[in-house]
Amino acid sequence: GENVEQHPSTLSVQEGDSAVIKCTYSDSASNYFPWYKQELGKRPQLIIDIRSNVGEKKDQRIAVTLNKTAKHFSLHITETQPEDSAVYFCAANFFGNEKLTFGTGTRLTIIP
């Protein structure tokens, strides 16, 4: 069945250091991989996404890498800042039933 595994579940990083969150997916046909950020008490919002025709995408301090062979993708945040503290969710699409399945989330805490 469709499955997205996300690790770690919690991550603490010193301000200014980098953070990496990893996800694996089960269906080799998946071709859309978004990342959402959810601040405390707020709704999830898209921060970056990647499609399978590229291996890496960057947007300022945020980047996502995709390894289709291994069926995993990662979120990289560089030069972390206190406002990066949030829960991050990865997701992957599954064509069999037109679904977007989310990982279980990573609570990222930036230590000042």
Add this chain to the structure above:
Amino acid sequence: EAQVTQNPRYLITVTGKKLTVTCSQNMNHEYMSWYRQDPGLGLRQIYYSMNVEVTDKGDVPEGYKVSRKEKRNFPLILESPSPNQTSLYFCASSRGFSYEQYFGPGTRLTVT
């Protein structure tokens, strides 16, 4: 302003009392979903709709119903709520399952 709205935002009810959570979007999106968010379990899809009059089960559909009579509205119905449906619920809309999901503000439901 492009947005997804949900009502009510907070609801406390008793076991067995039917309730409806409304969801509306003004972006002319075809795809709409309901998710529930529980600690440690991430965002799990309850139901989704590809278009008007087209709905399908997500990962956790038991105890829920939906309808899609108009493109902009996608209400979630709990005909006989139980305590295990206590959760934070999000409605989302998008162009499709492989595009950015726009989430509503969330509905926190408590069933006693």
